[in-house]
Amino acid sequence: MWFTTRMSHNREWADTTQAATSAIYSRQVPPGEGEHFLVVAAGMDNGFTEGLYLCCPAKTTHGEYHGEMNAKLFQQWLMTQLLPSLPEPSVIVLDNATYHSTLMEESRCPTSATKKADLIRWLEQLRISIPPAATRPELLLICQQNRPERRYEVDNTIREWGHEVVRLPPAHPKLNAIEQVWWCMKQYVHSSLRRFTQADLRARLHEAMLSPTPEVWAGAVRQSRHFEKEYWKSDNIHESMEPVINDIASNDEDMGDDLFLESDDEDIL
Known part of the structure; x- marks a missing residue:
């Protein structure tokens, strides 16, 4: 996830007679987008996995963090931090970001x-x-x-360490519990920045890592599982439906209004 030194409202009332350290000081947000930082972490249903926090400044101050992250950096973090910290076989959930999806040579x-x-x-x-x-x-x-069948370098590395991989379908962030945790962290940083400097952002980020409590994590996992169950229900309904065959040669008068049904669920086509 990405964070910036300007993560605040565009405009705020400012009491310039108060010191910046004062509890009633109103933040004066500097102009511009500020500096971007990349944060890499992993977690389970009880919180972030300890010792896996990676924070580094981005090279650019605009655009999305996907352009800054690369497969080499992620692979290095994976092998030196995440995988050695998992004491027993685990299931690692990944989305389909480009730095997760470098194909092995034989799959190209x-x-x-x-x-x-x-x-x-x-x-x-x-x-x-x-x-x-x-x-x-x-x-x-x-x-x-x-x-050839798609095989990814990251998946192969994870399985070599005795773990398994679950890849989420594209454009389904609701199934990824950590997305809700990132939002919680962003809300904390958004409201707590005061000086809008690198040092200020780093300090707030370390505090923000503690803001998602085990209860928050457990709730995020429950919510993702809820969406997963709903998708499974939709799939089962779709697969169990009898095919509708419309004889285009029949008279229009024979076609009842109930032929066209509207669904409240956008995922059911």
């Missing part, structure tokens, strides 16, 4: 930018027959049809 498939000679070489390595005089688009289609 040629792309539209791959040269024709490389397409042929890739197919020959997999002992896939190549039609005579096949064009480059035809070769690329054959490659895509024979795409």
Whole structure:
């Protein structure tokens, strides 16, 4: 998650007669976006896993943190901090961020930018027959049809340490309990910054790590499990529905109003 030294309201009343350390001091927010910091951490249903906190300044002061984080940095944190701290086989929940999703070499498939000679070489390595005089688009289609199963470097590392991985479907942050914990931390930092400096932000971040209590964590996990159960229910309903066959040759008068049903659940199409 990302935090900035300007995480506050754009405008606030300011009592300039009071010292900045005063309890009744009104914050004077400096202009600009401020400096960005990246925070990496992991947690269970009772709180953050102790000793896994990584905080580092971002190189840019704009845009999303995804552009700053990379697979090498995440892999280093994973192998030096997270995995050695897990005493027993665990299940690690990951979203599909790019730094979680570096493919292993054997899972890579040629792309539209791959040269024709490389397409042929890739197919020959997999002992896939190549039609005579096949064009480059035809070769690329054959490659895509024979795409290997996706295997990720991070998943492989986690399993080598004796743990398992659960990857969340894209664009489903509700299933990730830590997203609610990040929001809780942001709320704390948002309301507690006073000097809007690097030192101030670092101090507030250390305090913010304690703001999500075990009760907050347990509630976040329960909420994510609730959404998971709801999605499972939706899937089961969808799979158990009988197919509706509409004879387009029939008269329009025979088509009742109950043919088109509206659903309150946007996930059921």
